Amino acid sequence: MEPDCAPGTAAIFLFSSRPCVVCGKEAYHNNFGALTCDACKMFFRRAILLGKEYSCNPADGFLKSTGMHVKCCSCRLKKCLEVGMNPQRLAKLKVEIDAKTRKLGTTMKELLWRDKKRQGNLMNFYSTDNLNLETIVWNPNLVRKMRRDPNYLVTPDEWAYLALYSHTVYFLQFDFVKQLLFEDKIKVFKFNMLPLAYFAGLMRTKNEKGDYMYSPGGQSIYPIALQNEYKDNHLPLTTLCSEPVSRLLELDVTDEEYCLMNIIFFCNPGLQGLSEAGSEILHTEHRKYFAFLLEHCKQKHPKSFIQRITDLMSFHSKIINNASAMEGLFSLFLANKPNYKFYMLIEDSFHL
The missing domain is CATH 1.10.565.10 (Retinoid X Receptor)
Incomplete structure (x- = not known):
C-alpha cells in the first residue's frame, strides 16, 4: 500500500473508501502512484506489461463525471497516466x-x-x-x-x-x-x-x-x-x-x-x-x-x-x-x- 495521508489519519483511510481518481468507484489505497480501485489497478498493470495500444471509440459515449468515454480503453489508460499512475513502477515487474x-x-x-x-x-x-x-x-x-x-x-x-x-x-x-x-x-x-x-x-x-x-x-x-x-x-x-x-x-x-x-x-x-x-x-x-x-x-x-x-x-x-x-x-x-x-x-x- 502507498498511503498519501498523514500518519495520524492513515488508520482511518485503511477502513474507509474514497473515489477512484480514474473511474470514480470505491478505492481504498494508492496503486502505482494514484488512488485507484483494484479494477483500474489491474487494467493499468495489464496495459503497461502487455504493451497494449488502444484507439479511442467515441461511440462508447462520454461520461462527464470521469472525463472519458464509457468503456473506452484508450480514454481509461490516458486518464490513468494523467492522474499520476507511473509506468516506471512496473519496470522491475x-x-x-x-x-x-x-x-x-x-x-x-x-x-x-x-x-x-x-x-x-x-x-x-x-x-x-x-x-x-x-x-x-x-x-x-x-x-x-x-x-x-x-x-x-x-x-x-x-x-x-x-x-x-x-x-x-x-x-x-x-x-x-x-x-x-x-x-x-x-x-x-x-x-x-x-x-x-x-x-x-x-x-x-x-x-x-x-x-x-x-x-x-x-x-x-x-x-x-x-x-x-x-x-x-x-x-x-x-x-x-x-x-x-x-x-x-x-x-x-x-x-x-x-x-x-x-x-x-x-x-x-x-x-x-x-x-x-x-x-x-x-x-x-x-x-x-x-x-x-x-x-x-x-x-x-x-x-x-x-x-x-x-x-x-x-x-x-x-x-x-x-x-x-x-x-x-x-x-x-x-x-x-x-x-x-x-x-x-x-x-x-x-x-x-
Missing part, C-alpha cells in the same frame, strides 16, 4: 515477466522437439525384441530398432508395445529422470507408462480431428482376440476410446499444453514407495513445469486462466481412471485366455 516469457518459450521449444522425435520413432521404426520394462529402463538401447517397411501391417499388440517403448525412451532422456535411483525409476515408469501412452494416443486422435482413438495404423487399439471376447458388449471398449477425445476437443488442448501436462503428470511425488530423494526430485520438477503451465495459461487465457488450468489438470484423474479400467479389461481377458501372450513391456505396464 516487466523485466521479471519478460524473463519468465523467454524461459517458457525455450522450454516449450525443447518439449515440442522431444515430443516430435517421440512421434517420429513411433511411426518410422520397428522392433521384434521382447524385453521387459526393467531391462528397457536399465538400457533402452538393448532394443534393436529397424526402419519400418510402410507396407508392413503392424498389429494392435505391436502398436501398443511401440507406443509404450517410445514413451519410455522419451522420459528416460530427461536429466532429472537420470538422477533417480533405478528402483525409483521402475516405480515411476510402472505407474505412468500406460496412462501417459494412452494420453498420447488421445491427443494424437484430437490433432487428427478424429472422435475415436485408433492405433497409428488405423486399426482398433485392442487385439482381435480381446475384441472377440467382448463382442457382445463393446461399450466398455468404445467408451475408453471416444469419451476422453470429446473432452480434449471441447477444451481444444494445444500441443504446448499437452507437453506440459504430460510431464507434470509424470512427476508425481506422491507415489508410494519412492525414496525421499526421488520424491524430492519429482516434487521439484512438478512445481517447475506446473509454473510453466500456469504462466502459459495466463498468457493465452488472461481472463480465465484459473478455470483453464483447473480443466487441464482435472484430465489427470480421467486418464488414470480410464487406464485402470483398461487394465481391468485386459486382466479379465487373460483370466479367460490364460495362454494368450502379450509383449513383456505390455504386461509390466498393464500390471498383468
Whole structure:
C-alpha cells in the first residue's frame, strides 16, 4: 500500500473508501502512484506489461463525471497516466515477466522437439525384441530398432508395445529422470507408462480431428482376440476410446499444453514407495513445469486462466481412471485366455 495521508489519519483511510481518481468507484489505497480501485489497478498493470495500444471509440459515449468515454480503453489508460499512475513502477515487474516469457518459450521449444522425435520413432521404426520394462529402463538401447517397411501391417499388440517403448525412451532422456535411483525409476515408469501412452494416443486422435482413438495404423487399439471376447458388449471398449477425445476437443488442448501436462503428470511425488530423494526430485520438477503451465495459461487465457488450468489438470484423474479400467479389461481377458501372450513391456505396464 502507498498511503498519501498523514500518519495520524492513515488508520482511518485503511477502513474507509474514497473515489477512484480514474473511474470514480470505491478505492481504498494508492496503486502505482494514484488512488485507484483494484479494477483500474489491474487494467493499468495489464496495459503497461502487455504493451497494449488502444484507439479511442467515441461511440462508447462520454461520461462527464470521469472525463472519458464509457468503456473506452484508450480514454481509461490516458486518464490513468494523467492522474499520476507511473509506468516506471512496473519496470522491475516487466523485466521479471519478460524473463519468465523467454524461459517458457525455450522450454516449450525443447518439449515440442522431444515430443516430435517421440512421434517420429513411433511411426518410422520397428522392433521384434521382447524385453521387459526393467531391462528397457536399465538400457533402452538393448532394443534393436529397424526402419519400418510402410507396407508392413503392424498389429494392435505391436502398436501398443511401440507406443509404450517410445514413451519410455522419451522420459528416460530427461536429466532429472537420470538422477533417480533405478528402483525409483521402475516405480515411476510402472505407474505412468500406460496412462501417459494412452494420453498420447488421445491427443494424437484430437490433432487428427478424429472422435475415436485408433492405433497409428488405423486399426482398433485392442487385439482381435480381446475384441472377440467382448463382442457382445463393446461399450466398455468404445467408451475408453471416444469419451476422453470429446473432452480434449471441447477444451481444444494445444500441443504446448499437452507437453506440459504430460510431464507434470509424470512427476508425481506422491507415489508410494519412492525414496525421499526421488520424491524430492519429482516434487521439484512438478512445481517447475506446473509454473510453466500456469504462466502459459495466463498468457493465452488472461481472463480465465484459473478455470483453464483447473480443466487441464482435472484430465489427470480421467486418464488414470480410464487406464485402470483398461487394465481391468485386459486382466479379465487373460483370466479367460490364460495362454494368450502379450509383449513383456505390455504386461509390466498393464500390471498383468
